[in-house]
Amino acid sequence: MTLAGPYGARVRRALTPYALIAPTVLLLVGFLLVPLGSVGYYALQHRVVNEPYDDAFVGLDNFSRMLGDQQFWHSLLFSAKWVAAEVGLQLLLGLVLALIVNETFVGRAAARALVFSPWAVSGVLTTGIWLLLYNPATGVFHQLSEFGLADPATSVLGDPDTVFPAVVVAELWRGVPFFAILILADLQSVPKDLYEAASIDGAGRVRSFLHVTLPHLRDAIVLATLLRAVWEFNNVDLLYTLTNGGPAGATTGLPLYVAQLARKSYDFGYGSALTAAAFVLLLFCSVLYLRLSRFEGRGEGVQR
């Protein structure tokens, strides 16, 4: 009996962490890993929900169809442009914004709350707001045209030439705050004595930014840009509702194309093939990015 007590306690202690993470593991396996695995399976099938009797194993047919699919290449190109523009601009503007609201000034708390507020706003709500702003009859450009500052007939979302910058700006509106919050959080952990040392060494504001702040932020920036790139690649809400991929497919990214395949033509086989391709592509790009940026994992949150 005297042995069972401490022994039992030790077993219990050894098992506790596993019991604590068990529900999460089950959820992730059941609703993430299994579905993800099934993508690979469906990708090799002809599987259209409306044609239940035609289900068949078709090997790599879906993938060869993909290579010849113009719409696939267009959507991939759009996604690449979209990710590059969003991540680049969000990093630049988010960094500047974080540096500004990191300074001490009267009303800083209010300024932070206001500039960060679009972060809380959803894709569809962002869409609603920007539809109102961009509308040619009642929007901001119409208002500006009354002062002679814009062409009264400006329809930024209807014109294939202007639709790209228009959707990019709408997404920046809610994307920059999030980036700024991430950078600000890390900015606050830069040791103050580093700046003192730098200023003793005669470094000005710009030099201490380049040699103290930026190196400190590096891992956070690498991780944030990577996560943002994946999230922006997957961003469907805004594009689906703002332009529905138009005009004439000009803003259909790859995820939106897949969602359309699933919802409109119920082609789960081909959709799964595209999903699998996108997943492999994302994984490849992510690993490549981490390698190239010599990410050291300091910002990963994994270290104790």
Added chain:
Amino acid sequence: MSADATRLPAARRGAARSVRATAVRDRTGRLLRLFLPLGLYLLFTLVPFYWMLLFALRPAGSTSLLPWPVTFEHFDTVWNGMGFRTYFTNSVLIAALTLVSVTFFALMGGYALARFAFRGRRAFMLALLCTQFVPGAMMLIPLFNVFQLLHLIDTRWSLVVAETVFQLPLAMILMSGFVKNVPVELEESAMVDGCGRLRAFLAVVLPLLRPGIVAVGSFAFIGSWNNFLFALMFLNDPELQTVPVGLQTTIGENTVDFGALAAGGVVAAVPVVLVFAFVQKYLVQGMSAGAVKG
């Protein structure tokens, strides 16, 4: 609006100049470096919000730039006429359940990650991070199949489960950061005093974790409240639909009722704005405790 993008570098040049500036020039430098770009950015942030309020509050057909006289006809239209009353209830229910499940599981897992050195800990942590690279929007088809198998399509549970799965990994990493910030000695001394681990956790750790719980719970609520694609995909019954899908229905193919769209937007914004106002001060703290730095 894109003028902001071109103006901001001017602040940097301002910053460079002000290095060797006298007191007066320093003040102008501060104005150029700080308040000018901040003002421009505030304009970019707030004009869209104002525009939505304007359309929601002024009568249809009015072109006034001030919402005067104020009318609530658009709110009446969306709330009673377009079913937003139902959508709102559904969204609150789903977001609240997501909040509870994400917070609960994140607490359990976050505690395990912060307080135990167990075999497979690092692998589990890595797996959590890897989930962030799974394309959420592209999981729609496979998730649909799984939910169909479990008869969860056209139930609110499908959204709760899907939201929980996608939010839990990051929430757990955040939460483990918060748990690490609570000194382990407090817990140990409570256990020396005869508390079990659970008692010690509930009595000592949990109260100190409040900021973390507020942050994680709010993120979960806001994320679930805003999700559009899951509801669109997994729910067909209009009685079960959520606010974002309802908002989408005000955007017709050819005709858009701007008043209804704006009023629906305000209805969709109110809960998240309230939560945001509440959580704002924990926001940066929450980010720095978890996902961004170790």
